[in-house]
Amino acid sequence: MTIRTKLLLFIPLLVLLVGSITLLLFRSTNVVQRSYDQMMERLLLYKQAAQTSNQLLQSLYSNRDDPTDVSAAQLLQLKIELNRLQAQLLGNGFSLSTASESIGYAQMLGTLLDQTQAALASTTPAEALALYEKAEDTAGFIYEQGSQLIDMELEADQPVFHRIQQENVQLLRLGAAVLIVETVLAALLALWISRSITRPIGMLVESAGRIARGELEAEPPQLARRDELGMMAEAFSGMLGGLREIARLEREQSEQQRLLGELELRSLQSQIRPHFLFNSLNALAKLALIEGAERTSDLIVSMSSLLRYNLQSLDRPVTLREELAHVDAYMTIQQARFRERITFERHIDERALNTMLPPLTLQPIVENAFVHGVEELERGAVISLSIEVIPDDQAVRITVADNGKGMAEQVRRRLLQATSDDIHNAAASSSPPPSNTKASQSAGLGMRNVFRRLELFFGERELIAIDSAPGQGTRLTITLPAVSKPH
Structure with missing residues (x-):
């Protein structure tokens, strides 16, 4: 088997193994992270909805006492924001333990929006005050229900937190094991390359260094191999034989060339x-x-x-x-x-x-x-x-x-x-x-x-x-x- 075939066989297998394990770790981590993100997003929506409801009630009160364009614009903006939060709560889904409470919570947000709109459309101060008090009661319910939902979510998700922690520990252990396996395999591959490739090349380099220093009688390394390094050793032996023959011819012709060069220089100069x-x-x-x-x-x-x-x-x-x-x-x-x-x-x-x-x-x-x-x-x-x-x-x-x-x-x-x-x-x-x-x-x-x-x-x-x-x-x-x- 040639060196090229060995490398094309073992290196892709190592890369495939490492890539498969890495993909598995990534998918497991992604599932855990997605569950955690969904839970935290619901808790954040409950809190934002309670805060927005309170701000909407305050804006409604300010607009009732002193209606201005600024207060009306602020009230409209809060209504739009609360409507968005309601739609997001209904669209993101609920956990099984708090599904009915979450749906009721979203409906209370809609009730608060309707009461706010009715208070704005009232024609008499008494009617407006009555509608405002209803909206105030609804906002209080929203705040209390939001706090209860957050507590219920945290209590219901305690096992989820525990499972996430366990999965993180398992992922860390698996990652450490993969790192150890990769290190061992890489070390084995490097050792194999060192023994089967670099050692013969080092022998050839050492022999080439002796030849470069003029030691043409040095014997080249004999490699009993059928791969590229064996072919290189045979070519090296043939090259060394050619160098020896050239050196012999140069020694024989050196003096003659020196004399001929001197005579040719004189002949050319005389022309x-x-x-x-x-x-x-x-x-x-x-x-x-x-x-x-x-x-x-x-x-x-x-x-x-x-x-x-x-x-x-x-x-x-x-x-x-x-x-x-x-x-x-x-x-x-x-x-x-x-x-x-x-x-x-x-x-x-x-x-x-x-x-x-x-x-x-x-x-x-x-x-x-x-x-x-x-x-x-x-x-x-x-x-x-x-x-x-x-x-x-x-x-x-x-x-x-x-x-x-x-x-x-x-x-x-x-x-x-x-x-x-x-x-x-x-x-x-x-x-x-x-x-x-x-x-x-x-x-x-x-x-x-x-x-x-x-x-x-x-x-x-x-x-x-x-x-x-x-x-x-x-x-x-x-x-x-x-x-x-x-x-």
């Missing part, structure tokens, strides 16, 4: 060269031809900085501050070439500038945004570079955005496939690309080269995100660990 120098030198030549030599010296200084940065050792990591200076030099040349056609925006968080990363990372990305994003725009071209610190994630976010022509989804996915096989296959391809796609393929190779170097440098994947659509520009985001160390 990055300043392939924008031709365009930059062409811009310098045109500017010198048009302007003479004034601004050319500034451009030559920027160009020398670019050359010096590109010719440095690619094995040495650099800071974001150095990369940013390299990008500034590049954009100085491009803005001199295109003047007002292009705007370069910078939003830099100084706290992020000491982060380490591979050299020649930002400039190729900015160049790609320029060449393939905004170069064809006649005016209003904008390239923005944002560097910010993300405190919660302990990371640095670099964003390069442009308002250029964007790219298709297929091109975006191809750029993000930054694997060494893609780069090597693209570089070794012997068939020349069509003339209209050669530049885009070269740029894609350079961008994927940058992405791959970042992954090898930080030892992490999915550092790059690209958001782009045709005609809507491109936003490229790089998320780097805040503590950057070369791998």
